Amino acid sequence: xxxxxxSQPYPGVVLAAPVTxxxxxxxxxxxxxxxxxxxxxxxxxxxxxxxxxxxxxxxSFTLLPDTAVGLTQHVGLSPRxxxxxxxxxxSGVVALRRAARxxxxxxxxxxxxxxxxxxxVNSFRSMLTSFSRFSQDASFPYGGGGPNGSFALLTxxxxxTYGTTRETFGRLCVAQRQNALAVPFxxxxxxxxxxxxxxxxxxxxxxxxxxxxxxxxxxxxxxxxSEDDAKAQGLPYARILSTIERHNAFPEDPxxxxxxxxxxxxxxxxxxxxxxxxxxxxxxxxxxxxISVMQLEDLGFCGKGEFNDFAAEQTFTNDGxxxxxxxxxxxxTGQAGxxxxxxxxxxxxxxxTGQPIGNPVPDAKVGLVSGFGMINFDRGVCTAAALLAAA
Amino acid sequence: MPPPARSRAGLAFSAWAARGEFRLQVCGDCGTTxxxxxxxxxxCWSSRLEWQPAAPTGRLLADTVLHxxxxxxxxxxxxWRVGTVEHESGVALLAHIHSxxxxxxxxxxxxxxxxxxDKSGQGVIVALPxxxxxxxxxxxxxxxxxxxxxxxxxxxTDVRTDFGQALALKVREAGASRVFAGVAEPWxxxxxxxxxxxxxxxxxxxxxxxxxxxxxxxxxxIGGKTDILINTASHVRPGSTVGRNGLTAAxxxxxxxxxxxxxxxxFFGPAMQGRxxxxxxxxxxxxxxxxxxxxxxxxxxxxxxxxxxxALSLAxxxxxxxxxxxxxxxxxxxxxxESEWYQPVSPPKVTPAKLARVxxxxxxxxxxEKVVGDIAQDVMARWQENPAVLERELTQDGGAL
Numbered sequence: 001x002x003x004x005x006x007s008q009p010y011p012g013v014v015l016a017a018p019v020t021x022x023x024x025x026x027x028x029x030x031x032x033x034x035x036x037x038x039x040x041x042x043x044x045x046x047x048x049x050x051x052x053x054x055x056x057x058x059x060s061f062t063l064l065p066d067t068a069v070g071l072t073q074h075v076g077l078s079p080r081x082x083x084x085x086x087x088x089x090x091s092g093v094v095a096l097r098r099a100a101r102x103x104x105x106x107x108x109x110x111x112x113x114x115x116x117x118x119x120x121v122n123s124f125r126s127m128l129t130s131f132s133r134f135s136q137d138a139s140f141p142y143g144g145g146g147p148n149g150s151f152a153l154l155t156x157x158x159x160x161t162y163g164t165t166r167e168t169f170g171r172l173c174v175a176q177r178q179n180a181l182a183v184p185f186x187x188x189x190x191x192x193x194x195x196x197x198x199x200x201x202x203x204x205x206x207x208x209x210x211x212x213x214x215x216x217x218x219x220x221x222x223x224x225x226s227e228d229d230a231k232a233q234g235l236p237y238a239r240i241l242s243t244i245e246r247h248n249a250f251p252e253d254p255x256x257x258x259x260x261x262x263x264x265x266x267x268x269x270x271x272x273x274x275x276x277x278x279x280x281x282x283x284x285x286x287x288x289x290x291i292s293v294m295q296l297e298d299l300g301f302c303g304k305g306e307f308n309d310f311a312a313e314q315t316f317t318n319d320g321x322x323x324x325x326x327x328x329x330x331x332x333t334g335q336a337g338x339x340x341x342x343x344x345x346x347x348x349x350x351x352x353t354g355q356p357i358g359n360p361v362p363d364a365k366v367g368l369v370s371g372f373g374m375i376n377f378d379r380g381v382c383t384a385a386a387l388l389a390a391a
Numbered sequence: 392m393p394p395p396a397r398s399r400a401g402l403a404f405s406a407w408a409a410r411g412e413f414r415l416q417v418c419g420d421c422g423t424t425x426x427x428x429x430x431x432x433x434x435c436w437s438s439r440l441e442w443q444p445a446a447p448t449g450r451l452l453a454d455t456v457l458h459x460x461x462x463x464x465x466x467x468x469x470x471w472r473v474g475t476v477e478h479e480s481g482v483a484l485l486a487h488i489h490s491x492x493x494x495x496x497x498x499x500x501x502x503x504x505x506x507x508x509d510k511s512g513q514g515v516i517v518a519l520p521x522x523x524x525x526x527x528x529x530x531x532x533x534x535x536x537x538x539x540x541x542x543x544x545x546x547x548t549d550v551r552t553d554f555g556q557a558l559a560l561k562v563r564e565a566g567a568s569r570v571f572a573g574v575a576e577p578w579x580x581x582x583x584x585x586x587x588x589x590x591x592x593x594x595x596x597x598x599x600x601x602x603x604x605x606x607x608x609x610x611x612x613i614g615g616k617t618d619i620l621i622n623t624a625s626h627v628r629p630g631s632t633v634g635r636n637g638l639t640a641a642x643x644x645x646x647x648x649x650x651x652x653x654x655x656x657x658f659f660g661p662a663m664q665g666r667x668x669x670x671x672x673x674x675x676x677x678x679x680x681x682x683x684x685x686x687x688x689x690x691x692x693x694x695x696x697x698x699x700x701x702a703l704s705l706a707x708x709x710x711x712x713x714x715x716x717x718x719x720x721x722x723x724x725x726x727x728x729e730s731e732w733y734q735p736v737s738p739p740k741v742t743p744a745k746l747a748r749v750x751x752x753x754x755x756x757x758x759x760e761k762v763v764g765d766i767a768q769d770v771m772a773r774w775q776e777n778p779a780v781l782e783r784e785l786t787q788d789g790g791a792l
Binding site: 124125128129130133134136137138139140141142143144145146148149152153154156157160161201202203204205206207251252254255377378 | 393394396397398400401404426427428452453454455456458459461462465471473474475477481483484485486487495497509511513515
């Protein structure tokens with residue numbers, strides 16, 4: 001087969017109405033409650049009624065035994081377009097891709113994209129034990145470390161191969177914490193110093209406490225619709241410049257040192273017609289800082305293995321250079337299950353539409369959102385990214 | 392308990408691991424090796440995946456020492472070392488990493504790969520140093536994945552035979568801290584008794600597995616001190632089904648080989664289950680010595696075969712019962728033994744020394760199944776290939792394979 005044809009742009013399709021249901025460390029409410037609260041927030045923000053929503057896209061780990069199907073009846077939606085995206089940290093960007101095509105092609109007029117999860121005292125453990133067949137057969141029996149164990153190995157390999165230092169990872173974490181301090185529902189409420197980061201207790205060498213996300217409950221959502229409908233509804237919106245998605249890239253690599261972005265980044269930048277220098281804010285999927293570094297390198301912000309030097313020149317804070325994970329990311333705000341795959345996209349939308357929860361990124365015009373999801377066995381399988389622009 | 396859930400293909404990996412065989416799936420169409428266990432080849436989508444012996448070599452690419460776990464079993468055994476290994480075939484796998492394996496440098500650290508069953512009874516991969524290191528079997532993680540007799544107390548249920556005696560001496564030589572040597576009707580002398588009596592840390596105890604009171608009494612005395620139980624009690628008589636008058640011999644066989652095992656399970660099982668997580672020298676394993684003809688009847692020893700088939704079935708039930716506690720059941724299958732009741736049978740036959748060595752090694756390797764001797768291995772191979780054909784083979788020429 002010849003090379004893939006270039007994907008089409010998204011003229012006249014926008015995203016609007018960023019909503020976050022404030023996170024909580026633990027919740028006795030089920031995922032349905034959190035997703036329902038996100039829908040209610042979308043209604044309040046947009047002024048649209050349930051009958052106006054004819055497309056519905058859901059991501060959640062803790063919704064079982066339900067899927068998006070059961071939710072339609074639960075929340076009283078009768079959509080003519082429905083999707084359920086089980087891609088963890090890539091869910092937000094992939095939901096946007098799917099929903100944008102549905103609106104563009106007329107399969108739906110307004111799509112509500114929602115991700116939400118509860119966090120009951122035992123839900124993280126029970127999710128791990130049944131996460132995937134490969135992890136059940138070949139990963140979880142090896143110490144039951146869950147993502148901490150998997151990312152410890154990836155971090156170790158990355159540090160050994162590219163010389164990325166703990167200080168560099170720490171710079172990202174410290175900057176994100178600063179961004180999180182203005183977010184009222186962030187799990188982490190105190191500033192973090194580089195020394196505190198470096199001296200924190202060991203979780204799984206080389207990972208220490210502040211390399212690891214704190215699981216929590218929460219929900220995130222946004223609407224995808226036509227530009228005309230957004231204007232008519234009086235909603236601030238952002239445009240979609242380009243998007244990419246890839247699964248199970250480089251299966252021959254014995255350990256993950258790169259992700260699918262490497263295959264698709266040229267298409268991402270060329271379709272958008274911008275370069276990394278034009279980006280005003282970046283949201284990476286950050287369950288562990290090594291993955292943020294991998295995304296920034298693989299998307300072309302610096303060369304592979306050059307992040308130590310690159311990071312030394314950036315503040316990564318909202319008021320500085322290359323603002324990164326502008327609401328604190330998962331590392332400081334918390335990982336609300338599949339909503340962790342939405343947090344960057346929703347906050348980019350807030351920043352690009354001038355309605356940030358925390359500190360604003362001044363004059364934000366172009367935002368990059370990257371997603372990474374699902375340690376099915378030994379590596380993350382799903383990668384995605386989207387370039388968004390202020391209207 | 393380590394996480395026990397496995398897919399059906401994952402159970403096949405475990406079944407090989409329980410025999411000490413490290414096998415990976417190789418595609419019967421394109422030859423691609425794959426892991427984790429799959430149903431379809433990731434290269435050509437063939438479903439003809441065959442479990443082939445895998446090279447025991449690879450390179451450790453990255454390691455970590457876990458200090459936290461969501462799993463209670465591992466939480467209590469932290470820190471725990473695991474790592475990513477690139478197998479010789481190119482597939483990536485996760486493994487438990489022995490502490491004597493050096494930290495991987497650029498290009499990876501060569502390792503020797505082996506398989507074990509963990510406390511949940513499922514197969515896992517262990518990376519060992521390429522060359523043996525001093526006391527490597529005593530390392531915490533490897534010991535957790537074995538049932539070594541070292542520093543443990545072992546009950547051998549019957550030492551009246553050469554086999555029981557060889558086992559008692561071998562187990563002690565291999566480092567057992569104490570051996571309880573069962574003797575039925577101890578007032579009756581038997582050859583070899585003096586040699587046992589003069590050996591250090593071998594204590595003769597009164598045990599007749601055909602008598603419930605006897606088993607109960609001994610379990611009350613030492614059940615809580617038994618870390619490994621090796622059931623050597625056996626009653627064997629040649630004879631076919633229709634060629635023998637009456638039920639006496641068959642009943643005696645069942646009384647020892649089947650009901651004897653059941654009595655032992657009922658009285659020693661609970662005490663061993665209760666001590667399965669009791670520190671480093673915990674209760675770990677139950678060993679059954681079974682005739683390979685438990686799998687398919689040998690007409691020349693028809694009733695003996697039947698009693699061993701019953702015992703094998705019971706052992707499977709016991710394995711399921713013990714699984715939640717982490718106690719392993721090791722079935723050692725043997726062919727004709729070098730003993731008086733197999734006297735008419737032609738060689739090769741299994742000697743006491745050979746059987747004792749195999750049992751001790753199988754415990755060290757944490758196996759759940761071991762086949763000892765040429766005849767038993769031959770029967771097992773035929774049984775695995777086609778049990779119905781084996782049955783027909785055993786009816787020819789009086790079953791002389």
